[in-house]
Amino acid sequence: MIRVGVIGTGAMGQNHVRIYSEMEGVELAGVSDVDQKRVESMATQFKTQAFTDYKKMFAEGLDAVSVVVPTKLHKQVVLDALDAGIHVLVEKPIADTTENADLMIAAAKNAEKILMVGHIERFNPAVIKLKEIINSGTLGKIVSISTKRVGPYNPRIRDVGVILDIGVHDIDVISYLYGKKINSVYAIAGADIHSFEDHASIILRMDHNFAGVVETNWLTPHKVRQLTAIGVKGVAYLDYINQTVQLHDNEWIRKAKVEPSEPLKNELTYFMDCAATGKAPNPCGEDGKHALEVAMAAIKSYEEGRLIEVGK
Known part of the structure; x- marks a missing residue:
């Protein structure tokens, strides 16, 4: 059973939450958003835990996480997730600068964790x-x-x-x-x-x-x-x-x-397979950096x- 979380419950993040909640062999362990009212509503709807601080969600023993926050926040959230030993799918574009993309790619390599970019x-x-x-x-x-x-x-x-x-x-x-x-x-x-x-x-x-x-x-x-x-x-x-x-x-x-x-369902199913098997994802961080x-x-x-x- 893979334990997964979602950070960011805007329009796209809500779709990540929905799809993970329907997957076999996957437990939606939590959802996080700075909007407390929205994240609690999502957690109630999909029978999971709500967090306004994503680092507290990491303490729940996640295997993988979808990062679906504004682009300028990608770097810090992804680095925190990798530092916690969690596989990451970050929505496109990978980051707001190529320098930040490089930091994320290096961190994934050092942590020996997956960094996949959501080029749906x-x-x-x-x-x-x-x-x-x-x-x-x-x-x-x-x-x-x-x-x-x-x-x-x-x-x-x-x-x-x-x-x-x-x-x-x-x-x-x-x-x-x-x-x-x-x-x-x-x-x-x-x-x-x-x-x-x-x-x-x-x-x-x-x-x-x-x-x-x-x-x-x-x-x-x-x-x-x-x-x-x-x-x-x-x-x-x-x-x-x-x-x-x-x-x-x-x-x-x-x-x-x-x-x-549904392309997003295909993408998240593939990400869960990569997280379970450890195989290198495609598109990887380098692919995301090139597009950026x-x-x-x-x-x-x-x-x-x-x-x-x-x-x-």
Whole structure:
């Protein structure tokens, strides 16, 4: 029986709590939040203990914890959890700075504990299927992957702009599907309804002739979550929301067989398996750091109006 806790019971944290409470072989040992009324309500609903101080929850003998707090708080909460000998899943982005990400990665290594980053789209059945299709060679060499992640602004997002909040999903997915690190970034963005950027067009380069394009905003009145992968033998169209993948080539238009499932449930089930077996997670801390580096480079690019080399 794995004993797990959740720190942060906002919109996303509540989903972590719900899913853990339904898992076999997992005991939801506690939930923590600075909002006492909310955390007590959650604890009552899901028949667990409530804590306003997460360190007191650690004393309950946790094996693993989900950290679902604002990005600026990730570093300290994760370091405290690792110091307590607890496996950690931290929501994306991994941290607010690459320096803090490095501290978290080093702490996990020293503690010999898992640090997994919640890049949930890797656990979307459509993305899993497209990765299989790309690896099989059906589309041939992939030369361009473009994404559209747009929709109305969510007022609960106050500490980061659209690139770090939702654009980072597609930055990670593009790198994951190619199986390559992103070398350089050029972005055009602006802030029109938010204190941080609320729309961005980002061009990514891997090696010399592999391209990625991310279009994202908080201005579109309806939600769109789509990806197009162009190969020399065909094109794949993926819909994150409907969990569909359609392939087009010179002869056929085919729909891939995708079994729909909840990405977060897939992700947390995988995390629990890693915690139980000790196997290295994917995405790991280094993956989370790379996505953060690219997102930060995109922000720097639009602010300075120039191409930015990643990690330099």
